[in-house]
Amino acid sequence: MDLEGAWTSSETYRLQQDAEALLLEGDAHVGLVLHHTDASHRQLSHSLMKTTMADLSRISRVVLPLLLGAVLVWSGCDDPAPEPDTSEAPDWHHGVTYQVFVHPFADGSGDGIGDFDGLIQKLDYIDDMGFESIWLLPIHPSPSYHKYDVTNYWEVHPDYGTMDDFERLLDEAHDRDIRVVLDLVINHTARDHPWFQQAVADTTSDFFDFYIWEDEETVASFADEEAGPDTDNIDFWHEVQDVDEVQEGLDKRYFGYFWGGMPDLNFDNPAVRDSVIAIGEYWLEKGVDGFRLDAAKHIYPDERAEDAHAWWEEFRAEMEAVDEDVLLVGEVWDGPEVIAPFFSGLHSLFNFHLSEEIFDAFRTREGANIAERLVDMRAMYADVNPNFVDATFLTNHDQPRIMSELDDMDDMRLAAHLLFTLPGAPYVYYGEEIGMYGEKPDPNIREPMLWAPEEEDDLRTTWIDPEYSTDETVTPVSEQLDDEGSLLNLYRDLIALRSEHEALARGEIEAVSVESPALSVYERTSDTQTLLVAHNMDTEAHELTLPNELADTYTAIAYASDDEIELDTDGTTLPPASTVILATE
Template sequence: MFKSTVIALSLALALNACTKAPDNNTSNAVAAAPAATAQAQAPWWQDAVVYQIWPRSFYDTNADGIGDFKGIQAKLPYLQDLGINAIWLTPMFEAPSYHGYDFTEFYEVEQDYGSMADFEALVQDANSKNIKVILDLVINHISSEHDWFKRSAAGETPYKDYFIWRDELPQDGWGPAWNKEVKPEAVWHWNEQRKAYYYAAFGASQPDLNLTHPDVVAEMKKAAKFWLDKGVAGFRLDAVRYAIENGPGQQADTQQTIDYWVDFTQYVKSVNPEAYLVAEAWVDIPVAARYWGEGKGLDAGFDFDFGYKVLELLNAGAQNAEFGTMAQHKRAGNSLQNNFEDRKASGAPFEFFSPFLTNHDQPRLAWQLGRDFNKAKLAAAMLFASPGTTYIYYGEEIALTQASDKEHMHRRSPMFWDGSNQAGFTTADKVWVQSDQLFPPQGDTSWWAPFLAEQLKGATTVAAQQQDPKSVWSLYKFLIAQKKRPEFGIAGEYRAELLADGKLLKLSRTLGPQQSVILLNLSAETQAIPAELVPQGLHISWQEDETPELGAYQLQIWQS
């Protein structure tokens, strides 16, 4: 058992999750703020759990094989039972693509998902259940089929300058915004009508808006207000790094871009001071911190580094920053502790960073972990032990996987609810990923049926896992509940320690007398639990089986 002196030493060394970045002389043992004070000052999202939904793949209620607003609404009791505080809906505005990141309208919902009345009913019902709704708002670019672009191509005033045009293909070093490749044809695209090139970082069908044009700036604010007035709680802002590009070497994170988001944030806060803005800045922590804007910018940014560190600990291999730039340099010491220290030293408040494992732009966690349910549990424990607003990608709570990574839609395929037709996602004969004509061009669609059949042989559905008290789903529900404990909040101290030659990972969260200790076996061999690591005065709140050892990739949790 832990001796009292060991506990005291552990508490003394624990790191405090400060709300402001400490100076270089600040001790790692800063006393945590009283929980009551921290809670009184905290915005609603600070220690929240947010569940990311790909609407097309969540739940279908009208038997067309496509998820819809009514489907999300029908599953609100499920989400409420799971314990989440908010849902983030990936793009649900009218768009020509399956993914929706190329709006043709800012004020109309995607007709595949239902009507505006359906969406409004979803928001109202969610709010009545204390579940906030966050929308994916894409401001960097829109669809080439949008009326603004058509008018711009025609040279109409004022639309002709709503986008960025050049008469000749630039030859001065332009390339993709997220790497150093010199390839101007990757970002500059010919328009036959205007006889000119337009800038589109994400492909010809998604031209970048000119966010230095006052009319465009005003239009983006108008769109934000429209949805805030409908009761949404805020926005996940796509591709924030690329808002205003100023040429080769200045295509990401420019000062004009930071200033743009400060201005946008100040407007949104004038409409609703409680509105939440989270940045998709796929970049290392020090650069992502700039979007805080010295307290006038965005409320939060995703901590991409955290997920990379978790996958590294679980031997998932190198991670690919497909739409970002991550250094991914190896450092001495515990990678999770390094991540924690980097967040503290970033220049932004610690709570600015929101940890997550994967999202819709990355291969699914379970697929990267070789469909190992135990490893998925370890990843979940690491996620929820980390302070901040926690994000879950739909299906991670059941270790939902994918057939392959040939196309991005494999990362975004339907949810597995039960063992019935199409895993309970729809009563239709086919789901949207089986349509060869729906969103051409795309690859072979024959992968879905054998993938589904194979997956349904195991406990891969919500219904199956809800019956198992030790399933991935059951652990997620347990961990979400722990976020309500004071030591799991921003004010709680955090420490990650690698033990037994890196085979064991100990995560500690402490706030005053409240303590939680998570011990994870990172190896494929059974590990004895050293007697001195068993916390004195704490009880086991989670264990895989009642043995004095940790099996391969198992965990135990002790709490006060």
């Protein structure tokens, strides 16, 4: 076999895809074809003709390790990985993103489960709202409804449609200038993934080292673990069970941060890293615009955070080599001091701490800390990467919905004003814009989207009987569209307001100290514009009295949430749960 020369990552993913097919296809003609980058070199092909599943499994145990070993040799011949581009992010990275869980969103096929066809039918709605991109929760084959345990990274879940349907979604979204961001779950696979099934069936297989193993005695010596904010699991080492075949005598335990059904991948293994890079390249080449990277913090354990940072730098460079405008937004559910170093590799990270600060302000009815602490956070991030993009949000698919947390429409409207006037790239969880409710357990924060009254709602999913968001508790989209004062129209107006004012969309923030602790006051400054924003977090009216130099500077109202707000240099009265934006002229 001639191994001279280099192999591209895209060819590596084709090899990996065919390798997975060995375990997925069953009785079928399965071809393994390795395409060399130099056309003058011989094309090596190995065809496996019709065979039984038992024979296929036996053959695969011989062939796959050889193929994976070859991948390592060839990938070792590759040129050094490119460096990540930390220059100014593309404009769309700073836009407003709509978080869509396809499963409950819109049912185009009538089977009760959301799908690509239903989502396509609602792209005009998403576009009209002003969202510039959509983040799709996982769409890959999976044994669970949420699909955060993937069994095949190269396909889409049949519940959602075919690959042709997904490609049509990409085309339709791009026709409307809407970018599509996929949730990429690479910290772990499903226990049902062929990699793991092969690993436990044959510990001499190269797939065994795709996962993290320890002897039972070693595991017993570990100190008790504590659950993090992103999991309730405290038992991280799992006995092998619920698999098709286990090698006799296998007494090791595998690491699974979230639970035993999600074994963590071993990123110390170059074959794992190459496979993940190839997966990313595959979807970018298909037309996807970026990835939300699930559990980005957990690629390595906390004590090896620097290795995690280095991995994401490598991954970013490889993805930017395919698409220089790609967006990588990471989930690091922790404080800003832990989040900040990840900006060396990731364009954007979710600001969980800001979400907590906003909730604290509603609990205490004091708003001064929001801007002050955000200024400190942004300074930490800028020290790592001056061109960071702060991904801001109120709540997401893992948290009780904000409407349930606040349980007050005036507060909900004020929360929206905070989200769209603070710096960052805002994310809106589907249904937030119509005031959907939802509390734990997780399925109840992922209830069906309400498009119209139930008897008229042809696209409403029925995958779960809703407990919180029903026709009795939530006004559906169709009726809110016709109500000028609805929460939905407020979201649309605020997204438009943000896009119309560069200071709101891209400006920096400076906290402003005022006498009333109930007020959250800050300046937003861009190259071309300066605005002053003030929110009253209280249930009572408060006076906004600015320092003299600011009172002389901000002499006009650019926006007011309440018609009763009038600018007064001696003190502007802000009604309860209200917002005013002041301009220089």
